[in-house]
Amino acid sequence: MSPLNQIRFRLPRGARADAVLAGGVFVLVALAEGSRLSRGGESMLSLTVSWLLITTVCGALLFRRRYPVTVGWFTVLATGAYYLLSDIDAPLIVVPIVVLYAIAAQGRMQAVVAMSAAMVIGTSVGALVGNSDVNGTAVFMLTGWLVAVVALGSVRHGRVAYAEEEARLRATEERLRIARELHDVLGHNISLINVQAGAALHRLKKDPAQAEEALGAIKASSRETLRELRTTLGVLRQVDEEAPTAPAPGLARTDELVASAKLAGLPVRIERTGSERSLPAPVDLVAYRIVQESLTNAAKHSGAGRVTVRLAYGDRELTLAVEDDGRGSASCPAEAGGGSGIVGMTERARAMGGELTAGPRPEGGFAVRARLPYGATGVPTKWSDR
Template sequence: MRWWRAVGLSLVVTLIGMAEIAYGHGPGLFKPTIAQLALVLVGAGALLVRQRYPRAVVAVTVLCGAALPAFPPHLVLADVPAMVALYTLALQAGRRTAAAYGAVAVVLLTGSSMWWLPGHLFDIRNVLPLNYVVAAVAIGDSVRNQRKLLAQERRRAAEAERDRAAEARRQVREERVRIARDLHDVVAHHITLVNAQAGVAHHLLRTDPDRAYQALAGIKDTSRVALDELRATVGLLRADDEPDNRQPAPTFAGLDALLDGFRQAGLDVRVTRAGAPRPLTGTADLAAYRIVQEALTNARKHGGGGTVDLDLTYSGDTLDVTLTNPAQPGVRGPGTGHGMIGMRERAESAGGRFTAGATTGTFVVQVSLPLAAGSETTR
């Protein structure tokens, strides 16, 4: 509390105490005695430090209020300094402490006035100290509870804001990982095809110009598709007010075009299909395309031969994809490159399963992805 508020409160309490004495006895104004004036000033002055020493201030104000009726002429009045002190104590110390001090205050203030009242024990004015003490403690406790609830709501709001910020940061991190994974898939796939087609063109340029020309045309088409996909992926990073130049994300329905690109690069892809084709879930659709794309890219770059067997099996509510290609000598284990990590993350994020590894001279990639619920089997 600012110093001027404390001083102003003490002055107001002093004026109230003087007014109660001046107007509390007979007609006209009554001049307070030195003792009455001293007790009023001490009680009001103690309120200057009520925030720092609430218990001591309650004790001082209650003792002053209990001593005031001992100096004639006798008065029955509301002890305002004690009410303010008890309110402050209930506000700071809590209900139990305020109730204990309030009980002592009721006993002292009631007892100090009972002995001189005409009816003594049976005078109705004996209940006045009880009334204003209970009111002061109850109001202070109520305000304390309201402030506590308000503080809790503010903490909850701050925690909710921190949670929202953390969730937003997590989503940003996941989006960055997804975009980085897409960039890796696009660049690795198309650069591998361009490199393979360039090698074919270089090899056939003198001996078979027509096939070399076809390989160069394939390089042109592959690079154009790569640029389109890079623009679509990088376009996700643009601000909302920038021109939107996004292309649709590839889907598993474009598998044949993907395989044709690899075949033009010299990779012999043999496809086996079992079961009636059915649509995949939204996330699994893109995941299936990217996983096949990455697996074929790895087979072209690291495989021990120029052939890949691709098996597609639709059964129940899953699509099982198996890619098998000859492995280079000495290849062991499932592989730990970024491509393998990306394929595994794509499959798991779509609710599927992914395994990969080299066995008996071949490298096998297997993935199971969920089909769209409620889709009808095509006959």
């Protein structure tokens, strides 16, 4: 890159911009006032007061960020007093206009409307009393400028408020996404560990072999929990720029969920219908999490003797159901003493443009049913190709 391309002109911002503007206006007004001095005939008191007003109005601009309304009223009144004393059409009016725009951009519309009205009324009074420097055209032009400035400031305030609200919504959505992901990662395996630990304690003296098997399942589940937790935290931290090496969970790992559930004493059967296909990654992850959470609820709450996972691949959407023969409403943590599993699954399904229902089955037990549209990226393929 050439040195010329590296040189970039940057406009001043913040307090530095206010200082540059105040200095520029002061110089322009001072040049205009020079004609007053060269012309002569002005009283020393009038000249002194005029220069004092010029200096204080320009200097007040430096404090507009700390005391916006106070500076606004001061610049409006002091600028009006200056134009009463001086017959020079100096650009001092720029200062109160800048301050009014800044106040409007902060959303303080009552204050800025009152200041604008004071300026228009003062100019109109000057025109009525016969001031040769003020006429109807000047009043009309000043009113137009003030309306434009207030409108622009109001638009600026609306855009900033919209951007802030959008940022808050994005942050809230991200927190919910992280909470759901951590709940799914930790809740399933820790729930299985809890069930397996209870089984191990129960069988420790009666059947040491089965207790040892349960402890082995606890070890495997805890290792899987640590692996998924590290993966999730690694993505959140974004320690480096390398892409994650571990694939995102999907329905290809459903057999792992079934194996974990069986180790916890929960027999699970999978039924697949339709033309199996490779799913879009977000849909695949949501389907996996719904099955995972449903099996977790069944293991913790239902007392089921059997669970069936049904995966139906349609032309445009995946339909899945997890049904158990347990105690019905006890399979739902929201009805069995609190929890956010059903809520989290519903939010995930809706985020994909689908829907989820959960509730007791008429024939007994509990069922979670979800419909997940593929979107435009689902490509039919053989299951074995995944």
